[in-house]
Amino acid sequence: METLSMLAEGFSVAMSFQNILAALAGGILGLIVGAMPGIGSLAGCALLLPLTFHFDPTTAIIMLGSIYYANMFGGAFSAILINIPGDAPAIMTALDGFAMTKKGHPGKALFISNYSSFVGGLIGMIILVFLGPALASFGLNFGPSEMTMLMLVAMTSISWLVGENPITGIIASCLGMMISTLGVDIVSGQIRYNFGSIWLLGGINFIPLVIGFIGMTQLFDLVKQDMSGEKLSYVDAKIRFRDTLLTKDELKRATRPSITAGLMGTFVGFLPGAGATAASFLAYAAEKKISNGKTLVPLGEGAIEGLAASESANNGAAAGAFGPLLALGIPGSGTTAVLLGGLMMWGLNPGPMLFSTNPDFAWGLIASLFISNILSLAISLGCIPWLQKIVRVPIGVMIPSILMICFIGAYSTSNSMFGVVIMLIGGFLGYIFSKCGLPTAPLLLAFVLSSTLETNLRRAFLTSHGNIAMFLERPITDVFLAIFLIMVLVPVGRAIYKKAKNNK
């Protein structure tokens, strides 16, 4: 009851005219920035941070929270419409979202994305209100060995995710992990695998890589279609707004994955260092197992369930990340680290004392997240009629437009032509990989998670003095180990059984 009355107090703070206006402005700006490839939520929040300097601390942080939250909504737009994820968590969104667009349903894909983002975010916020401090403390039980096992489960699930051949998934994952080892070793500070180049000292920036591997690679297909006079099915299709609304059945199919993925995403969001990207593809992998054979189309080919799982988990994690940030003062991701910087700039110190020393602020921020969620949903749904017009742009105009945004997006992440070079290498490699049947999604996701896996694996060995038995001695690692073994052994056993059956 006390929690609810504090939340009500928070709403009274957040519902002031000035704060609602700030949340609205943050929502609109966050959506725009989030939808731009090459910016993403981290850079978006960092770029828009100075805008909040003009307000009092509570209003400023409400605006910043709103920017952060709307960024998560916006990241899906470019992934769904032009197959360029606005940021890393939207990679899984692009798999089914763009497939739906190609089938002539961009509006429905946007609608599902917004709806699932809202549901996932709402679940995350409710859990944040009631269980936030407790879950954040539980997250602290995740030491290096638990995080290693979690990341290992995540990495394994990537390999089984895409395509029918897990070996190509493993090869792509290994390539992603190897690319992430370029530059300075984050544990020891030693320079490695830079081959004498100063450009590689800082490692490879993720955004140019993803723009190249996903955005630029698809240009090859578009050019081929353009030159052969083929028309994309969705280009000439007249899309009416009512066609974008979900039927009862579609809403039902999106709701169940949104709830399960929202819960999963929130939990992952509470873990320091795991982040929305890990949440979105863990939820996607889980959804693939849960809905095995029960979806109208397979996941990855425009399945509502896949899109809903990815988006809901992403937003659940975004809300969950506030748990360790507010309750313990630990940022769960790069973006929440920017928010932490913002909080400290206003003289607020997140941690166990925040809720008692600055209740107005803490509960005002949480309440404003609810408001931001509703505002972002309303703005996003309102934008659908205009957004879906993008896919009616002729393919001949789409090609130079996408190439232009690939160049600009890749350059703007580092303000250097090195980003463009990475994007181009990624684009050409992505084309070769697609021709040879090597999936690129595992490469990108392994790249994102690799540093967390490596850091925790090395810390685990360091603290246990090289004793591998540490992975068996703690209950949480045992659970993850069991999941890992099931994930690896069940498909192998199934394949052997199938082969034996065919041989009979």
Next chain:
Amino acid sequence: MLNKLNWRCVLYILTAILGIIWVVLGFGTYGFWSAEEGPGAGFFPAIVGCVLVFFSIVEFIKSIGSDAVKFDKEALYLVASVAGILILNFFIGLFPALVIYYVAWLKFVEKYPWKKVILITIFYGGIMYGVFSLWLQVPFPTGILLSWL
């Protein structure tokens, strides 16, 4: 044997070589394990390299004799576009290079009338310039000619 090899085989040979490089440098140069400090900077990359080499060999064997990989000749349009933008960028900077490419593609590849080309370019180029250059203040490279002027 040789006529059964295709681009897929070449790709897996290259990934295996890459894996070997990572293993050799990981074990040799960067340090795999030390008694005092535990796992070194080469520990993780060397393990990943080993896994990559193993599975590349498996996939290489599976790829022998599989269907040939065909690349599309239309891809050359994109290669030429990228080369053109990079050369122009060197002289006049990135944004003008992209605008010239945009106009050239619409006019000479898509054969759009000039009026349409100019309108589309002003609209799209204006949005890109307004957002990235004016609002977000991204300092695009200017190229040697513009720097000289």
